[in-house]
Amino acid sequence: MKNVVLITIDCLRADHMSCYGYHRKTTPFIDNLAKKSLFFKNAFANGPNTRHSVPSFLTSTYPLLFLQEVKTGKFHKGRKSLAELLKEKGYSTSAIHSNPYISKFYGYDRGFDYFNDFLLGQVEDEIERGRISKTLHEAIKGFKAVFMHKLPHEDGQRINKEAFKWLESANEPFFLWLHYMDVHMPYVPPNKFLEELGLKKYSHMKKIWMGKKIDDVKMRKEIKDEEVPDYINLYDGCIRYTDWMLKNLIAWIEKKFPDTLFIITADHGEEFREHIGLGHEEKLYDELLHVPLIFYGKDMDKKTIEKPISLISLAPTILHFLGIEKNEWLQGKNVFESDDFVIAEAWKKERITAYRDDEWKFIISNQGKELYNLKEDSREQENLYERKERKEKSQEFEKIINNHIKMLEEERRKRKTWLQKEKIKKAMRRMRR
Numbered sequence: 001m002k003n004v005v006l007i008t009i010d011c012l013r014a015d016h017m018s019c020y021g022y023h024r025k026t027t028p029f030i031d032n033l034a035k036k037s038l039f040f041k042n043a044f045a046n047g048p049n050t051r052h053s054v055p056s057f058l059t060s061t062y063p064l065l066f067l068q069e070v071k072t073g074k075f076h077k078g079r080k081s082l083a084e085l086l087k088e089k090g091y092s093t094s095a096i097h098s099n100p101y102i103s104k105f106y107g108y109d110r111g112f113d114y115f116n117d118f119l120l121g122q123v124e125d126e127i128e129r130g131r132i133s134k135t136l137h138e139a140i141k142g143f144k145a146v147f148m149h150k151l152p153h154e155d156g157q158r159i160n161k162e163a164f165k166w167l168e169s170a171n172e173p174f175f176l177w178l179h180y181m182d183v184h185m186p187y188v189p190p191n192k193f194l195e196e197l198g199l200k201k202y203s204h205m206k207k208i209w210m211g212k213k214i215d216d217v218k219m220r221k222e223i224k225d226e227e228v229p230d231y232i233n234l235y236d237g238c239i240r241y242t243d244w245m246l247k248n249l250i251a252w253i254e255k256k257f258p259d260t261l262f263i264i265t266a267d268h269g270e271e272f273r274e275h276i277g278l279g280h281e282e283k284l285y286d287e288l289l290h291v292p293l294i295f296y297g298k299d300m301d302k303k304t305i306e307k308p309i310s311l312i313s314l315a316p317t318i319l320h321f322l323g324i325e326k327n328e329w330l331q332g333k334n335v336f337e338s339d340d341f342v343i344a345e346a347w348k349k350e351r352i353t354a355y356r357d358d359e360w361k362f363i364i365s366n367q368g369k370e371l372y373n374l375k376e377d378s379r380e381q382e383n384l385y386e387r388k389e390r391k392e393k394s395q396e397f398e399k400i401i402n403n404h405i406k407m408l409e410e411e412r413r414k415r416k417t418w419l420q421k422e423k424i425k426k427a428m429r430r431m432r433r
């Protein structure tokens with residue numbers, strides 16, 4: 001295959017998609033596509049939110065490889081992204097999205113010939129420079145939402161439009177990364193898509209008000225349990241909308257560039273009070289980690305794969321399909337060679353690490369240790385860690401986690417040396433000139 005279109009949907013948990021068994025027909029287009037694809041039933045993000053997961057899957061490295069990223073948000077140079085690797089191989093590279101965590105400001109444009117994060121010259125910059133206050137910004141945002149139907153992120157149709165514009169004059173082969181925010185809170189789907197799911201309509205004002213409540217960290221905590229089903233309706237409506245948009249996108253690209261590999265996945269899922277919270281905080285339960293993963297394209301194997309795999313395998317798998325040899329900067333193995341368990345991690349004051357295979361989940365955090373049998377308790381509600389008969393299992397998983405942490409420390413050291421070497425080489429090239 002020649003070209004690559006990587007489609008990532010922010011906050012899309014797999015179990016809310018009909019192709020992953022959801023009771024509502026949220027993804028009719030993707031369901032159909034999945035039948036013609038290499039379809040991963042058990043794919044997991046290696047981190048529970050954008051800032052943990054995106055740097056990880058873009059570079060096939062673990063989220064906590066460089067801890068300074070947790071503080072600064074800056075994309076570390078010790079990770080090499082798929083865009084950089086493909087650019088070196090002669091690909092034209094482009095990224096279009098509107099998530100500020102992965103903006104140019106934080107260095108995520110590295111490796112992209114064209115990078116559009118829609119953030120240039122926006123209000124956020126003004127606040128940073130101290131020109132306007134946060135309160136005024138909130139007021140402007142509220143005004144725009146109510147009177148101009150303006151969302152805090154760009155609509156997926158706008159992303160598509162920008163993609164088509166770039167593709168009109170793109171040189172092949174290309175790597176295009178599109179990241180959609182339509183499933184992210186404040187969840188404001190057009191009513192048409194709620195109706196298609198057989199759900200009630202919500203007035204625009206009601207949607208904006210509900211959105212404001214869930215978008216605000218303090219107000220979010222006050223949302224009552226009985227309000228949650230309404231949020232789930234809206235979330236599902238957003239998924240139905242995104243499915244419709246992707247249909248248009250893929251049809252357009254496929255017609256113009258038949259030799260294209262499409263990948264559909266998500267950076268993480270979303271919690272609806274399964275473990276007290278709403279949204280995507282630093283927790284490692286399946287509602288936040290289980291994501292879709294679909295490889296679609298000409299001559300692609302039509303197959304469903306049950307083995308648990310994680311997004312660290314994404315970049316190596318793309319290289320595998322392009323016939324490009326794996327690079328030493330990538331930590332993960334492709335999906336055909338990867339282990340049968342996955343490791344996820346996040347930082348919340350301290351490290352939180354999870355081991356997951358097709359039966360067990362084991363989590364270590366500063367809150368203690370948790371063990372869940374996913375075959376009997378898929379919602380991870382009953383912690384079996386204290387059970388004597390489960391002690392051996394826990395020890396086995398804890399050892400794997402400890403080895404993982406040691407491996408990351410070594411990798412960190414190794415990469416620092418690589419970066420030093422690159423620096424020296426660059427300086428020498430400059431001297432020769």
Ligand SMILES: [Zn+2]
Nearest residue numbers: 010049050267
């Ligand atoms: Zn995200």
